[in-house]
Amino acid sequence: MRMERLGPGGSPAQVLRLLDARAEAAGTPPPAALTGTWFGAAAVLAPHVRAVATPPADAFVLRSRSARGRDEPGRDEPVVGGGWIGCLAYPDRAPTHPALPRAAGGWTDTVLRLDHDGCWWYESLTDAACPAGLAAVVRESPETAARAPWRIDWTAPDRDTHRRGVQQCLEAIRAGEVYQACVCTRFTGAWSGSPLHFFADGIERTAPARAAYVAGDWGAVASLSPELFLARHDHRVTSSPIKGTLPIGADPALLRASVKDVAENVMIVDLVRNDLGRVAETGSVTVPELLGVHPAPGVWHLVSTVAASLRAGVDTVRLLEAAFPPASVTGCPKLRAREFLQVWEPYPRGMYCGTVGMASPVAGVELNVAIRTVEFGRGDADTPGSCGLGVGGGITIDSDPDAEWQECLDKAASILALSPRTPSGPPPADRTVATSR
Incomplete structure (x- = not known):
């Protein structure tokens, strides 16, 4: 487990837009996001998540993944580190031709967490240090977070x-x-x-308490x-x-x-x-x-x-x-x-x-x-x-x-x-x- 204090940076919507541009340029899967009040934080952003369709019974179930607990002595921060992020559909009356899978999601070893004092943190379930490019995304001028139509x-x-x-x-x-x-x-x-920029605009305009975004080749949930x-x-x-x-x-x-x-x-x-x-x-x-x-x-x-x-x-x-x-x-x-x-x-x-x-x-x-x-x-x-x-x-x-x-x-x-x-x-x-x- 690794944590690094990155300091003040952009808003969740601004950082999310920059993460999306970074993922697109690198050809990696898009980011995922939790914003509002999640795990004692103001935002938890995954730089990229390969969210794929999964059996509903497997959604949010952790298998063969381990990490030191959040209550480890000496740790006061509400650490997240990483995990499985995704969505699970209402179970009754499945559409004949569903636009989205019944469940979808993926694993991330790394998140960017914004605490309620306005400080960003890099967290990883591994011992890998924060990549310089990822730290730069958080600290980059908000004006560079271009909005896509x-x-x-x-x-x-x-x-x-x-x-x-x-x-x-x-x-x-x-x-x-x-x-x-x-x-x-x-x-x-x-x-x-x-869709990601729709979500980013939405959290900026309405500040919902339990906002979440996840996307894959199948579509997106905002x-x-x-x-x-x-x-x-x-x-x-x-x-x-x-x-x-x-x-x-x-x-x-x-x-x-x-x-x-x-x-x-x-x-x-x-x-x-x-x-x-x-x-x-x-x-x-x-x-x-x-x-x-x-x-x-x-x-x-x-x-x-x-x-x-x-x-x-x-x-x-x-x-x-x-x-x-x-x-x-x-x-x-x-x-x-x-x-x-x-x-x-x-x-x-x-x-x-x-x-x-x-x-x-x-x-x-x-x-x-x-x-x-x-x-x-x-x-x-x-x-x-x-x-x-x-x-x-x-x-x-x-x-x-x-x-x-x-x-x-x-x-x-x-x-x-x-x-x-x-x-x-x-x-x-x-x-x-x-x-x-």
Whole structure:
């Protein structure tokens, strides 16, 4: 294990752009990124990751990799070092012709970590010193981090179709089949340019807490998520489900005063407690935070945190078996809600509502909930690729179908509005155009 202090440098977005240019010039795979709050750091960037399709059962599972632990005496820094970084799709109703694999990722022995004091660190699971070129990327003038163009032509989902799904959910709630369910829809689009620069622009503009980027020959996942699915450090595990949303311009006190939003959040907290209880020490499941009001890109959210101590021998496979897919994007009871959602929703979810994150032999496992996440299917210089942006909301007996549709639009707004300027000429009436030039 090796650590080197590199000192102040560019922002995560600036360094990521420079890493991308460096990888392209060297003919190596693209970088991967975690930004916001990951492993006690403000950013964890992998200079390059060969992210390939993998069986879902192998995602975030470390095999034949070892390193000294993060709690080694004398080490105070939240060291990451390296690990497996990737994504895992929502498991139900796989697309007939998926744009992305069901799981993908790859290993990195080296990361650049930005601490919360603004200092960059080079870390490696090996004893290799930081290459001079990599240190130069961090220290290079931010003005050299050129922006590459990207463009997305978005097509909005059908309001009436989503409204029908919400009505069906309400009927199931009245019949006692479920108590709550997260009914989702999907913006679709065509993209050209650079998904990585879309992500870099996104984290600069919206500063999401659990953003993540990973790409390969299959496409890319740019997750601007605010939500923690799981953080496992040694035997401790936490999850911070989000339920309850208001536009950022509204009074956040209205969230705590909303019977519907509070009920929705408490139901999901109970579901997370049940999920973690399946693999936790008896009596160890607690709720350190209940119904906190937190800002996220474009909205206010109600956020709670559930924590537990895992039983001896519970590995990542067993933890994911107990908790995946995330409770906040399914419903109560979980299995019945998942069955219904496959009927109520017009599109398979794909990577949306799955997870993106990293498993490190040094730092543990941290995974987001892949919401506010754009999936980029494969494209080339001559043919635009396809992309998707899932959105949705939790339905309870107090839900209004029109308000639920507006919540979907509110959640998508921060991503649809990312472009610093729009191209000349108006888009078609049913399309939203986002560009960066």
